[in-house]
Amino acid sequence: MSDKAPLDAAGREAIRQRYLAVDTSNVADVLDALGLPDQGLAPSFGPYPAHVDRLAGWAYTIRGQMTPFPLGGDAEKMKACQGVSPGEVTVWSGDGEGICYFGELIAIGMKERGCVGALVDGGIRDISWIGEQKFPVFARYRTPVQSIGRWKVNACQVPVLMRGATARHVEVKPGDFILADEDGAIVIPADLVEKVLVEAERLTATEVLIRKELSQGLSLAEALAKYGHV
Structure with missing residues (x-):
């Protein structure tokens, strides 16, 4: 267990x-070097709307399952969303197919609590309106079909499984870090967040130098000889 004091809000x-300011590709390379090659999420995760900003934040997990129930709302979903804190990304996991896990109104409520986005192993709707809120969402699909009466939240802030890129699932625990951009989404374990960040920043700085020198006439072969694989 780390002896470091927990980080404060700042x-x-x-x-x-x-x-x-770093890319998921560099984070993935760092995780590979640390012996964690299966942290990337499935390629089907994408931004909604397509022009959404990248997603970065601490994981707040929400889990649900397909459960027929009367119309009228999901009290457990509302309760779960009320626990979100500033800087967190809601991570939605479950067996729902063809239905949305949340839409515009829940996104507004989460944003009011300081939530900085959502990662959804399922569907969303009200995409254009969520986009107007500048609330970044990465999800597997979009659908007009609501979850009420079909899919119900059964837990929050527990380890959850999300569909993976190189493994069937990636486990996400509360407090892990989520990063998503044009290349996809990846999960950084909580105890490695700072270590991975420092190394990803180093790789980013090296890439900036390489691009600059390539633009000034350095050949690719010369760049690889000088900087090695990046």
């Missing part, structure tokens, strides 16, 4: 902002 936000 420290957590500082790390989140730094992650917004």
Whole structure:
């Protein structure tokens, strides 16, 4: 167990902002080097709307399952969403297919609590309206079909499984870090968040130098000889 004191709110936000400046590809390379090759999420996860900003934040997990129930709302979903804190990304997991896990109104409520986006192993709707809220969402699909009467939240802030890229599932625990951009989404374990960030920033700085020198006439072969594989 780490002897480091827990980060305060300012420290957590500082790390989140730094992650917004690195790419998932560099984070994936760092995780590979650390012996964690299966942290990437399935290629079907994508941004909604398509022009959404990248997603970065601390995981707040929500789990549900297909459960027929009377219309009238999902009290457990509302309760779960009320626990979200600033700087967190809601991570939605469950067996729902063809239905949305949430739409515009829940997104507004989460944003009011300081939530910085959502990662959804399922569907969303009200995409254009969520986009107007500038609330980044990465999900597997979109659908007009609501979850009420079909899919119900059964837990929050527990480890959840999300569909993976190189493994069937990726486990996400509360407090892990989520990063998503044009290349996809990836999960950084909580105890490695700072270590991975520092190395990803180093790779990013190296890539900036390589691009600059390539633009000034350095050949690719010369760049690889000088900087090695990046």
